[in-house]
Amino acid sequence: MGDFMTRTMTKMMLAAAVAATALGGIATPAFAQRDPAYAAARASGEVGEKMDGYLGIVGAETPELRRIVNDINIKRRAVYAERAQANNATLEEYALTAGCQAILATSPGEKYQAPDGSWQTRSSAAPLRDSRCP
Amino acid sequence: MRTVELTDPAPLARSAAMDVSSRRPGLRILAVGLVPFALAGCITLEAPTEPIVIELNVNIRQEVIYRLAEDAGNTIEENADIF
Numbered sequence: 317m318g319d320f321m322t323r324t325m326t327k328m329m330l331a332a333a334v335a336a337t338a339l340g341g342i343a344t345p346a347f348a349q350r351d352p353a354y355a356a357a358r359a360s361g362e363v364g365e366k367m368d369g370y371l372g373i374v375g376a377e378t379p380e381l382r383r384i385v386n387d388i389n390i391k392r393r394a395v396y397a398e399r400a401q402a403n404n405a406t407l408e409e410y411a412l413t414a415g416c417q418a419i420l421a422t423s424p425g426e427k428y429q430a431p432d433g434s435w436q437t438r439s440s441a442a443p444l445r446d447s448r449c450p
Numbered sequence: 451m452r453t454v455e456l457t458d459p460a461p462l463a464r465s466a467a468m469d470v471s472s473r474r475p476g477l478r479i480l481a482v483g484l485v486p487f488a489l490a491g492c493i494t495l496e497a498p499t500e501p502i503v504i505e506l507n508v509n510i511r512q513e514v515i516y517r518l519a520e521d522a523g524n525t526i527e528e529n530a531d532i533f
Contacts, residue, residue, distance in 0.1 A: 348531035391532045399525050405518055409511065413518040417526050418533055448512040450519040 354384050364427025364435055365418045367446055369396065369411030374427045374435045416449035 350358070357363045362381055366372040370389045373381050392414075393407070400410035419428045422438040430436045430444040526533045 350531055388532050391529075395525060395529055395532070399521060403518055403521055405514055409514045410518055410522065412511070413515045413522040414526060416515065417519065417522045421526060421533070448515050450516050 351384070353380070354388060357381060357384055358426055361425070361427045361437065364429060365415065365422055366429045367412070367415050367419070367431065368408075369413070369415035369418065372429060372435075412446075412448075416445055419443050419445055420449075 349355075354363075361374055363371050363385055364374045370392060371385045373385055393411075396411045396414060397407050400407050403410065405413075420443060422428050422443060424438050424440050426438045427435050428438055428443055431446050436444060
C-alpha cells in the first residue's frame with residue numbers, strides 16, 4: 317500500500333514537472349522582440365532599411381539614432397557572417413539578399429531605400445527593389 | 451637495226467638526300483643547327499601580364515541571391531529583434 321502511494325506520488329510529481337516545463341516553454345517568446353527605442357525610430361521613419369541589408373538613418377543624425385543603428389547593424393553583421401559561411405556565400409551577398417527580404421518585410425509607413433538610393437515610405441504596394449531581388 | 455630513242459635517257463634515280471646525309475654528316479648537323487632559325491619565324495603568343503577579368507558579377511549575384519533568399523527570410527524571422 318505504502319509502495320503504491322509512493323509510486324503514485326512520483327508519477328504525479330513527474331507529470332507536474334512536465335507540465336511546468338511545457339508552460340515555461342509557452343511563456344518564453346519564441347523570438348525576441350525589437351528594442352522599444354528601435355521600434356519607435358522605425359515606426360516614426362527616422363531609420364529605414366537599406367538595400368545592403370543594414371539599417372540607415374533617414375533624416376538628421378542624432379547620437380541616439382546612431383547608437384541604435386550601429387547596435388542593430390553590428391548584430392546583423394554577425395548573423396549575416398555566420399549564415400553566409402553556412403551557405404558558402406560572401407558576407408555582402410548574404411547581406412544584400414537579407415536586404416531584399418527586409419525591404420519586402422517593411423510595414424506601410426516604414427522607410428526603405430529604393431534602388432536609386434532615395435528613401436521611400438512603404439505603402440501597401442510592393443516596394444521598389446533591386447532588379448536582382450527574388 | 452638501229453634503235454632510235456625519242457627522248458634523252460633519264461639518269462638513274464638516286465636517293466640524293468640519304469646519300470648526302472650518310473656520306474656527309476656535316477650537312478645534317480648544319481640542318482639541325484638551322485632548326486632554331488626556322489622556329490624563330492613562328493608567331494609566338496605570350497600570356498598577358500594583366501589577369502583576364504570577365505565581368506559576370508551581376509549574373510552571379512542574382513543566381514546567388516535566389517539561392518540565399520529562403521535562408522535569409524528565415525534568418526530575419528528568427529532574429530526579429532534586430533530586423
